[in-house]
Amino acid sequence: MEELFNYILQFGNLNKQQIDLIASKATELELRKDDYFSEAGKVPRYTGFVLQGVFRFCYYNNRGEEITNNFVEENSFVVDYPKFESNVASSDYIQAVTDCKLLVFSRKNWEGLFNTIVDWDKIVAKIYQKCLLEAIDRRSPLVSEDATTRYLSFIEKFPSLANRVPLAYIASYLGITQQSLSRIRRNIR
Structure with missing residues (x-):
């Protein structure tokens, strides 16, 4: 859990009560290699923070070829955030490349943080922006x-x-x- 808070606190300040609230909303999830965290055609159910392991984002092109378009490793959030936030079906798969351990937040618990923690939306926006810029920097x-x-x-x-x-x-x-x-x-x- 410490890794999660070290990461989040780079983007804003939280007091002890807020940290305890976030900790109470997270649950630990373990996925085996090749398991899916999120699947194309389904609404993403969780936002996750990777404690151990590697995930990849992939999709199938119009020729049926599998295309990997991003990797996410330890100490990073993993989620198809625009689809999670909009509550619509994803077009990507998020698959465990190795055995993985992560902290996950259900939609209800994630939204509860927005409704309870002052400026949580600003912290999340900064985290999302950092992840987006990293993905663009890696791909361009x-x-x-x-x-x-x-x-x-x-x-x-x-x-x-x-x-x-x-x-x-x-x-x-x-x-x-x-x-x-x-x-x-x-x-x-």
């Missing part, structure tokens, strides 16, 4: 760089993931084939 170089540079950027931005995530997911994220990724990895060693 992928458009204009060659495959080797994209992989090197991936290693720089996700230093701990290269050995925790299957190559197929990394290749999909980079927009290259798994064979190309293997060749790139061989050439840069």
